[in-house]
Amino acid sequence: MEGSRFVLVLALALTAITPTLSTYHSATLLNVRHREKVTHLHFYLFDIISGTKPSAVEVARPKGTKYDKSATPFGSVWAIDDALREGPEFTSKVVGNAQGLYVSSVQDENSLGLVMYADFGFTTGKFNGSSFSVFSRNPIMEPGERELAVVGGRGRFRMAKGFVKVKTQFLNVTNGDAILEYKVTLVHY
Ligand SMILES: *[C@@H]1O[C@H](CO)[C@@H](O)[C@H](O)[C@H]1NC(C)=O
Ligand SMILES: *[C@@H]1O[C@H](CO)[C@@H](O)[C@H](O)[C@H]1NC(C)=O
DSSP states (O other), X not given: OHHHHHHHHHHHHHHHHHHHHTTSOOOOOOOOSOOOEEEEEEEEEEEOOSSSSOSEEEEEOOSSXXXXXXXXXXXXXXXXXXXXXXXXXXXXXXXXXXXXXXXXXXXXXXXXXXXXXXXXXXXXXXXXXOEEEEEEEEOTTSSSOEEEEEEEEEGGGXXXXXXXXXXXXXXXXXXXXXXXXXXXXXXXX
């Protein structure tokens, strides 16, 4: 009897104090429901600087870079809304877009390297509305394939991590327009 009354009193006491404790919650459970999946994606990114409707625009440039004659002097910042297309032609179907920034991050005037902060979103197929996030240096002068890091994702790519193999398909060195082949490997839930 004494015992059960004690339990009742304790239960009431806990009920009474619970609201004051409820502002912060934490629960850690074993992750038994979710299985990791791997998705491979292949598409072309169109980074267009020329023309009346460029998909990459310069938004900042440091003062005192007169010595640096390149189109992307060290410290310049570009905003992008680049089309992702099925194939390397301007008539290829658009499957999504890459929105974000890149920053020219190599001090050596004879070289060029960008750090990319971009969200790659899809507008068609089963990944419509989903996107993955790239946060990575992009050593665009390196011949052959370059690798970018994927650090996250949304929608069907929630919790994604992975990498991209990038190859330059086309580059106009006069105006900077580029078409890049993207081969993506994502591990996600
Ligand atoms: C993609 O999703 C948007 C928003 O849900 C919808 O309006 C659009 O029709 C979808 N497109 C395709 C091709 O499924
Ligand atoms: C490269 O850009 C220049 C300057 O805009 C243009 O005249 C030329 O036709 C372009 N070349 C190709 C192959 O697109």
